[in-house]
Each structure stands twice: as structure tokens, then as C-alpha cells.
Amino acid sequence: MEVIEIPSAEDRFVLHFETERHEVNAFALASSLVGLANAVKEANSIINPGYSIEVVVERLEDGSFRAGIRTIFKKTRSVFAHEAAKAIIYGIIGTWIYDQTLGEDKEPTIIVNDGSVEIRSGDKIIIVPREIYEAKKAVEKSERFQDSMGQVFNGALKDPDVTGLKITPPGKWPDIPSIPRDRFNGFVERYVGDDANTIYESAVLEISRAILSRGRRKWEFYWRGMKISAPVLDEAFYNDFFAHEITIAPGDMLSVVLKIYRKADPDSGILINSKYEVVEVSGHIPRGIQTSF
Incomplete structure (x- = not known):
């Protein structure tokens, strides 16, 4: 049984392009990063009203090809001092991707516990903090979020040598499987059209x-x-x-x-x-x- 645990809070994550060349086409990288930045900003506007978010690329790593990404929160409107921004953007995006992937063949089973939600499909289980799962349900209603995530995969398709893509928390990338290239079009066709x-x-x-x-x-x-x-x-x-x-x-x-x-x-x-x-x-x-x- 494969178990994927989504962290409760994380302000850094890594975008992985699986490729044997250890490099990626610059246009593919730029397009995917723009899509990811727009998805992050849209998710933040829904779950963190009163805060803007900046997305920065911290480093490019060896391996296949990996871009380390950090989110920076800034107050833009009057919010109470105790209302800190929730660093759950990675959790929302990671849960959404794997929820979509698991749901391609058969509707997954959802088990809601007090503090977490289990998404079960076949031999895979995704364990998500309940706060993140509820936030994901709100964010995924946004067409702008869906379009932006589609652009992430559409960008990866622009490099024929990219065989897979994943977004992970830092330091845990071997534990989370990549989305294979043959599934990219499922994201692109559903969320990137005339726009x-x-x-x-x-x-x-x-x-x-x-x-x-x-x-x-x-x-x-x-x-x-x-x-x-x-x-x-x-x-x-x-x-x-x-x-x-x-x-x-x-x-x-x-x-x-x-x-x-x-x-x-x-x-x-x-x-x-x-x-x-x-x-x-x-x-x-x-x-x-x-x-x-």
C-alpha cells in the first residue's frame, strides 16, 4: 500500500521535471513557472484574504531538473494581528494534483477523520490535513486556478524530453511519484482551451x-x-x-x-x-x- 502524506504547513516546494538530459527547455520552464505562480496567487487570494503572495525561484537543482520555489506573504489590507497567513498553498496544490490523478480511472473513496482526510484509490492512500482538504475544495472551484494548473502541464509538454512532472515539499521528493507524460493532456485538455x-x-x-x-x-x-x-x-x-x-x-x-x-x-x-x-x-x-x- 502506497501512502502519501501531505504536510500541514510548508512555504517551500520543488517543481520536478523528469528528464534524462538533466536540463529542460527554457520556454517550457518559463511557461510552467508562470502557470504555477498564477495558481499559487489564485489559491492565496481565496484562503488568505488581506495577504498578497510573491513566488520566487530560490535555486535550480541537479537530479532530473528541479526548481526550488518559495512563497512570501505580505499584508495588503487591514487584517487582525492574530490572522497570520496560512502556509498551506503547497498542500492545496499537491492534494489537487493527486486527487485529480486518482480520480481518472475510478472515483476515490474519501474518509473524513477529526483532523485529517484520507483519499483512497486502489493501492494508494493520500492523507491530507482536514484544513487543507477543505481549502482545496474551495480553491478548485476557481476556473483561474484550474487554467493556471493546466498551464503548468502544458508548459512541460513543450519539451519532448520531459517524461514526468511532480510538485513536492523540499527534501521528500523520492517518496512521491511523478505524473507521467501520458497523463499531461488530461490536465491540459480539461483546463487550458481558448484561454x-x-x-x-x-x-x-x-x-x-x-x-x-x-x-x-x-x-x-x-x-x-x-x-x-x-x-x-x-x-x-x-x-x-x-x-x-x-x-x-x-x-x-x-x-x-x-x-x-x-x-x-x-x-x-x-x-x-x-x-x-x-x-x-x-x-x-x-x-x-x-x-x-
């Missing part, structure tokens, strides 16, 4: 014209010296605005997660930004003030 040429980027936007009502009407912003139009789709931001916790004026800035749609130029094949959406507002910076609150 495959979109990326999410943290950005600071200067407001040129605000639309102070909910919906898809486009605001106008300045970003990196150019003018862009984008709807603001963050319901929590509008809740704060209508509760008079935020006052908006031209020249103010918003710290946001920007969804960027891209399409290929027909002549060069280069991906060009075609439209934008603000999917999350993490901070409001009044005009003339250099730090957000």
Missing part, C-alpha cells in the same frame, strides 16, 4: 477614467507608459468602494492582478496583447502617496 494565450501579471495602474459601477464597462488606465482599457471585475473592491472605505479620483493608482489576452501576429507569429481585465485589486494608492494601504 491558453492569456497570462496574469501583477501591475500598478494609474487611473485615467473610472467607471464606478459594477459590470464590464472599461476603465482607462496608464500602464508602462501606454494607455489601456480594462473592466474591473473584483467584487470585493466594489464592496469596499460602496462602503466608502475607498475614494477614487483621477491620478490615483491601483495595485492589481491584470489578466492579459494575447493573440499571434499573423506575419511574425509573435504574441501581441489584445485586451485586458483587472481580476483582482490588492491595493489603492491615492495620488501623491507612494505606498498603498
